[in-house]
Amino acid sequence: MAAVLYEPSKQFIRALKPYHSDVLTDTMNVFSVLGDGEVFFYFSMAFFATGNRRAFIFTSSTYTITIYFLSWLKLQFHSSRPQFDDPTLGIVNGSVFCSGEFGNPSGHALCASGFTLTLLSFWQADHPEWFKKNPGKSLAIKVLIWTYICCVCACRIYLGRHSFDQVILGLAVGIYLTHFFTYCYKPFMFDRVCYPSKNEDLKVSAARAYKAFKISTLVYILLVVQ
Numbered sequence: 001m002a003a004v005l006y007e008p009s010k011q012f013i014r015a016l017k018p019y020h021s022d023v024l025t026d027t028m029n030v031f032s033v034l035g036d037g038e039v040f041f042y043f044s045m046a047f048f049a050t051g052n053r054r055a056f057i058f059t060s061s062t063y064t065i066t067i068y069f070l071s072w073l074k075l076q077f078h079s080s081r082p083q084f085d086d087p088t089l090g091i092v093n094g095s096v097f098c099s100g101e102f103g104n105p106s107g108h109a110l111c112a113s114g115f116t117l118t119l120l121s122f123w124q125a126d127h128p129e130w131f132k133k134n135p136g137k138s139l140a141i142k143v144l145i146w147t148y149i150c151c152v153c154a155c156r157i158y159l160g161r162h163s164f165d166q167v168i169l170g171l172a173v174g175i176y177l178t179h180f181f182t183y184c185y186k187p188f189m190f191d192r193v194c195y196p197s198k199n200e201d202l203k204v205s206a207a208r209a210y211k212a213f214k215i216s217t218l219v220y221i222l223l224v225v226q
Contacts, residue, residue: 009163035108035152079104089160106170113174
């Protein structure tokens, strides 16, 4: 995938240069900061400060697993970044927001998708009645989350930090981790009952397993292709 998208990504970033503005660059830098995993860490600390022990343990542990998994993936691929190949592609005043590490997958895309969707799934599992009674608010939250994810992915390309393939892989792995944390990790740690349970409809179990299988297969294919 890198062989197909990496060089075109640099051409695309270079073509965007004439359309850069101070306001747009500052906005992209803000999304770059908000897309980092540190934001999720602060969420975890907020749960700790408010005495929500269950949410704190879940978020802090998933945060640790995600960061270690992300670091491992970057070391496996040893991929460069567009701004490393050509410094003119990067935004100088935004370089403070980017560490000098390998670029694949995009950590911001992975964290923005994985952390926010994991939080959403955690909330949905704990408060299913609220989501059923408030379909409008539920939809608004999901739209807001996906808008945030898309903006984070876009800012990483705009700032010259990542290529299309790196952002796509980060997004895919983030979605995969959400399913892993929701359907494997959380039930094992907190519900103490692994799916499927004895009282669950087999069709529901099969549908969930098939959905998880499709997403996992897609992620594995992306990893192999990359």
